[in-house]
Amino acid sequence: MSDSSRLKGRSGLAVAGAGLAVQNHFKSKDTKGRTASILFLALMLLALVVAISAIVAVLAWAFFEGRTRLDADLIFNGPSTVKRATAGYSVAILGTLQIIGGVIVLIIPLGVGAALYLEQFADKTKWWNRAIELNIQNLAGVPSIVFGILGLAFFVRGPFSWGLVAASGSATVALLVLPTVILASREAIKAVPPSILEGSLALGATRWQSVWLQVLPAAAPGMLTGVILAVSRAIGEAAPLLLVGALTFVTFAPSFFEGGFSALPVLIYNYAGRPQEEFQILAAAGVLLMLAVLIVINSFAIWLRARYEKSW
Amino acid sequence: MSSTVMSERSDRTRALRSDKPRYGEKVIFGFLFITAAVSVAVTTAIVIALFQPLPGLFQEISIVEFFTATEWSPGFLKPVYGVWPIVVGTLIVVITALIVAIPLGLLSAIYLSEYAPNAVRKTIKPVLEILEGIPTVATGLFAFFWLRPFLEYLTPWLPWGGLFSTGVAGIAVGLIIVPLIASVSDDAMRSVPRSLREGAYALGAGKMRVALRVVVPAAFSGIIAAFVLGASRAVGETMIVLLVAGAGSPSLNFNPFEGIQTMTAYIASRATGEIAVGSVVYDTIFAVGALLFVITLGMNMLAIRFVKRFREVYE
């Protein structure tokens, strides 16, 4: 809501009239802040411009540095110490795909389930339900590297003991983005008007039937957007993966529970730390590749949000 | 069994009749509860992973030294385990980040919430989110290879030292938390009831006055929550500081023009480094990790409290 002059009809007239009356009485308009207002507007726009130029600058830098390696080899060749000029990211791309596959499989049931529970089934007066809510909000703010320590202690070693494999990386990243999915799904469920649920109940359906058949499909687009955004974040995470063994040189496609694995952001970090110039360029080209993928995914999510956004 | 008229008329509603006990639903309820409880399990696991090695560790090194000494030199010949140098590193990054992100974020939020026409708002919000969505390894490389030389070129009279700069790392981290601060502040401002604005407009106030004197103060706790959340995110950032702030000297250093190691960078480099796992030096990552966890937990709870207070006033 930004401008009172947009009020329609009688309210608008009333407000405008009141304003004029007051101005007339005090014989002044709020011109004191005229120049200040213009400056303020300029300042705000400047802030936006700075923020957006940062995005452009990152893209421009990556393009300028990495443009010589934007070839098919980048995607289809694996890492190579020997054949540096044609080394690529194929293995890391596959590793990232596997990790994301696992992440999706985990976060959809866990995230949607938890959101449904908290919004539709939990008795909000019970202390343990409030504790669960608080807990999720806190988890959303835990640093990603702490999740790396968790992954190392519980998935690589400890109770699961999968070792330094893609599954460990996948589970670690899934837990990292889970709170975001839960929060986004909750928002999506909250946006569905209660009348939908109540109408269904009034017709004799059970609570679960109402939720499953009415509320969930209505909230689905919002939840899906949340999942996609979580996936987009998961693709870019390097820090926790460093700790569960992604910093490995792998020249073949990883299998989920065996062998070493790599991931796109980690391989970029790996290449950036090597002396040979070919690798520095490769790192920038990798950044470009990641940004391209992420822009596609985010655009898809935005399109989804816009297309299926319902006004109730 | 008594049947209502409705159920006689419609087959569908007969199928939906809920007077029979449905055990399947109880199972589903249990399943849903478990999915929610997973989050509790995750937190428990984190706490165990971080705190379990600590009793053993603090028999080898002094916990008093950990919290009071001002030199952090594990792995050196005469190691001192005082955590303050890396805490200071984190602090400098966070403060610089907030100095950058608060003006940029808040101004953007005011514009989006109070000034922007709907179409503009709908385009700009997702664009800002891109800034947040850029992988931090990319932002880190950008900041190291371009931003830092560029800033040095602009300001050669500043005492730039060495290759790393904690200040530049702070600026980069600041840039990525702008969308967070902007969107939380924007949400807070948009939740302020229309009536407050309209009252002000009715009294003849201009847009800037309404935004700055009415909306922002009204949304104040929500905005503070945004700042605290942004700061918490900055505390937890790893890749950017790893690449740009590097590792500094073991003693206390407050100079943003030099490299200083942050808590997160320490954990990442120690865990991927050459020191033997299980040694005292390696186990320091758990102590630092636990400290990090407690700090971000505290900040998040603070932010939640601010949001609650904000909601209480208006809802």
Place this chain on the structure above:
Amino acid sequence: MKKNIIAPVALAAAGLLLLSACAGAAEDTTEADGGLSGTVLLDGSSTVGPFAEAAAELFMDENPGVAVTVGISGTGGGFEKFCNGETDGSNASRGIKDEESALCADNGIEFGQITVANDALSVIVNQDNPLQCISVESLKALWELESSVTTWGEIPGLDSGDLASEDVVLYGPGTDSGTFDFFTDEINGESGNIRTDYNNIGEDDNQAVQGVSGSLGAMAFIPYSFYQEYSDTVKGLAIDGGAGCVDPTVENLLAGDYSPLGRGLYMFPASSALERPEVLAFYNFVIDQNESIASAAGLVALTADQKTEQLSVVAGLG
């Protein structure tokens, strides 16, 4: 509405999973022509890393049925995994420490030690630095823990000429690095013995080169392989270990003259792993094809004598 959205997205997700599964499967089921198949898991030093990676690649070119992975958790991290039975071989830029051998013994892991390449540390300075040579004593006086040297003129045993009043700017790796271990041990007498006010470049030796080339009074120590890559950007000092100044060249390294900063790079295969034909073949390959691997990785290969010696070591282990 709900059906419109779930179907295409479900399809996309299924496609994604299928793609990654297929990709994984396709690579796994490659039949080896040579007959060798299996896996070799290596982990350890990031200095030996490029060598192991090159070896893995060249070996897999000839033996497509074998999957070799190389981790770079660091010498210490590598040993820990190795002694827990998690890897087949450990790469190291130093010998195995007592506590690490003890851990291996506790877990029943027997192993051998092979030297796979010659390496060294280079002491680098800015290209415009007039110095050509530095003695070990001067280095120690400059870098050790108790050092209070701040300008080039204050370094004992050195004629710094024009540079006397220039501040000394030091770059070096962090305590996580094998290079750090080696330098402090050889020059300052004990691992970890180093002054605390140098610029810590962490793990990334690139930064040391960048720092030194940008600052007249800078000095750093980096692995020789890095110096080779950047020899036209920075100057490598000759080291006087008591027998005169020795330049950092490949010939001097191989002759063993570049002391005390010459070092060997090692691989430690597990005896149990060597019973698998693919693992034995790999380690034989590493010695046999040493020159091409070392040149691909930018390291200095074994001398002919070293090669024969190491081949017999492997034969003895396998």
